[in-house]
Amino acid sequence: MVRAFVLLAPGGPAGHAPCRVLYARTFGTPPGTVPGGSRQRLRRKEQLLVVARQVASQCQLLQSSLGHPSSPQLPQLPDEPMSLQDAPGGLFQLPPGDPFPERVTVVWLSVLALAFALVCEPQENLSLAEITLRRLAPRLLLSLRLLGPGFLHCFPALHSGTTPRAHDSEWRLHVAVNGH
């Protein structure tokens, strides 16, 4: 099962732009952990930040091993959904205690200057998780638009993760990985 979805800006190599979580959604945290209201929220945010930093670091390492420049400079998001078959991505594991109490596997995908990650529980079908990310990312990219001098404008699609097109095999995939 998927614990969380994170959309982040990996930033540049050390010393340049920092890694930022742009959007994150957890699908419920296991109860029975330390109670305490705002501390729980703080812990959740920090756990996601750890995931984001690890993704950023893995992403930079993969880019450098492939011989690509470290920060792709792209001025604008493209207008049509792009194929992400060849976008760099990977899998890595975070051990128990660091940062989640149990071990998790992170599936990530890097597109332009962003990265997407799914935090999965150990028994998750990782093939399915990877396919889901590659299908989900173009749709989310379509929804991300900068709206003038305001805030980053995220359509509701980003909140509910639903794109109600019933004839999509990709949508069935998204359901199959079972986030909301």
Add this chain to the structure above:
Amino acid sequence: MFTAAAESFLRQARESQEEELRRFAARVSALLQGPEPGPEAVDGLQRLHLTVAATKYPRKLDGKFVELLQTVLCSPKSPEQIQVLCAAILREMSPCNDLILSCDEIQDTKLLSLVSSVLLAQENKGEVAAVGQRVVKVLGRRLPEGQSARFLLPVLANVIRLSPESLTEEQTSAVSKKLADWLRYASTQQGMAQPSGGFFSSPRTKQPAPVTEMDGAVATDFFTVLSVAQHYTQDQWLNVQTFSMLRNWLLCYGGKELNTLNPDDTAGMDRPVTSVVSAVARAGQLLPPRERLRDKAFEYCQRLIEQSSRRPLKKDDGDLQKACVIEAVTIMDIICKQDSSYVCRAVSFLKILHSRICGDASYARALLPIAQFFLNHSKLTAVDSDAIYKHLFTDIPAQLFHNPSLAFEFVQFCKDNSQLFTDSSSIFRQSFPNLFKFLAWNSPPLISEFVDLLPFLLDPGTTIEIFHLLLDLPCLTAALDIQLRAAALPASEKAGGDPAGKPGTCLEAFRHPLYKSMFQHLLRAKSAPQDAPESLVPLRLLLGSLAGSPRVVQCAETVPVLLELFFRVVAEFADGSLINQLVVLLLQRSDQLYEIPAFKEDVYRVLGSQLAMLCGLRPALVVELSTEILEFSGAVSNIQSKEAIFTHMVWAVGEYLSVSYDRRCTVEQIARFFESLEAVLFEITQLRPQASTPSCAPRAISVLMATLTKLAARSQDLIPRVSMFLSKMRTFVQSPAVTSVYCEEDLEEILIRATELMNLLKMPSVAQFVFTPPVASTRFQKEVNDSLPLALRMVTQLLEPAPGSMPV
């Protein structure tokens, strides 16, 4: 740039003040309470969401506002977009104290799903249980027109993940019954498009078309996730969702009943009903819900595997087929664990699947759950699954090491089955050279996995081979690179260059007779302890041109970590002979490393300290390996090129070359070492250094002086020679040629050390005591620069300094 703009928006959101936030919330509140909340309200809510989410510290929103959000969320008049945003904000703030939300009265399934998402985010077992109860209740009833159960299954899946004990056994049975129906009896006709409406459109539409397979053929069997339609019916959605939560459901509730709310109802749960029940299933009668779900699930998995043999019309669907095969095999494995009567059917089925896909590289990841299945169940059926394991461990890593996802899952598989590696004759253990190819190519994500795996690969039989392998890991990366490039060459170029001449490039060398066997050894798939690794020296030189490649450098950075772990594990089981072997090899290999400067330095650092550790484990080796050690420590060039190893080696000689560690240590032996080290020290402390004299780390000089003093303390006729040498150090330190090379603090340190050692030698019996402590306390004297100076200073301070001997 996109992220620079995003960065500034985030900062704006984070830095907005409490007052500003309150005013903004009030404005949004007014909009929400207005007659028809429109796009302005949506925009306001979105900004609020970002503001709350942008910081990890809590943002206080007015209690009344939070209550309003909840009211708006639950109100049937609110537009969906606004409901979604309210839920998002509430989730983002969770856990909240001010929540009045409850799912008890909600009828609408979409709304129930939204509200549940907020409640499940509260990290509260009671809330999770309440949601679980409500969802099961709604699922159990006949839903009113327009409502769909498909919004509820994901909620249920989440509930059982967070708190499986939220449901009673009765409830899980009821849900299992429904799940089985959805899996097996979903409609095989395509759904209808929503009618586009309009006064003139005819309500009569075409006959619904049948569902098709991925290759376009009309489906002749029941609907699954691999079936294709233009539009899907509700029960087809439920079919897909059921499959997606099937694995977890079976894990939670499919086995012995320990996960539900009736702990006292365990009577009879341990009955071995499995074979009886399956016989009943075959007779076609109705099974209890749990067993029936198992049965339908098994059928579903079989169907999926059959469907995966079809060639999809859309290329992307191929990936989905493979992922579904993996899921299907895993679920079959779980079912067989819960009911062993399924094993026979599964085994024959999976063997056929294996032979179908084992030659197809795109199906490689599916081989892992198949192998896991046979590992779990083949004992029951006496099926020979060795061919499967052999193919998996011998062929797959060699061909597909460059696939990072496969690499990761393969190493996970090894970790999950680490007990397989304990048997030294098994194919798993024998294939460890293949496993390292995954690490060599995909170092960053796999290094921590290998840190966990390496201890299982190490035993007395594999130690030496793995030692060489670790030191040559970056070479392996380079060789794999060449292997890939050679394979990508068109056939005409593959013939290779002139075998008589020398190869011009690495690629030519790959097939050249001079280098071919070396490449083959490095790229071997199986453990080969007999082959002599010094034959790789020319290959390492040849591969030097790739030493700067990023992948090679990343791999090189993993080696020091693995080396330290290697020694830590080996120290636990190594006997005397193995330790001796390792020390000799260590000294030999220090000359034969891949030429990456940072890599070599890190490796020397690790080897140096581990050398000291090995000597501490087995002090007698200083005597037993005196020839090799003399040769190493007598070479002045080693001081400059391998300072860390040299220093620790000389320290170990000083520490352990003594009769108290090994009775075979003779006066002659001490004298031999003494002379050799004295010559070295003499050469590096010349007053007028020649161009060829290496400038050495001051630590080397200190450790040489200390060791010579220690040896002299044990063989006292050497004392005059050392004392005279040490007294000359003042002149050395003050000589102009030397002061230009070393810094002042270092020279002062050397002088102080020399003086202390000299003082100590004036009291030979005390010196002996200080330098030959009882065996038990040697563990504390690991660091060269650490305890010895302390001991020396202590002794010097305790005794009266002889006049004129201390520096001014």
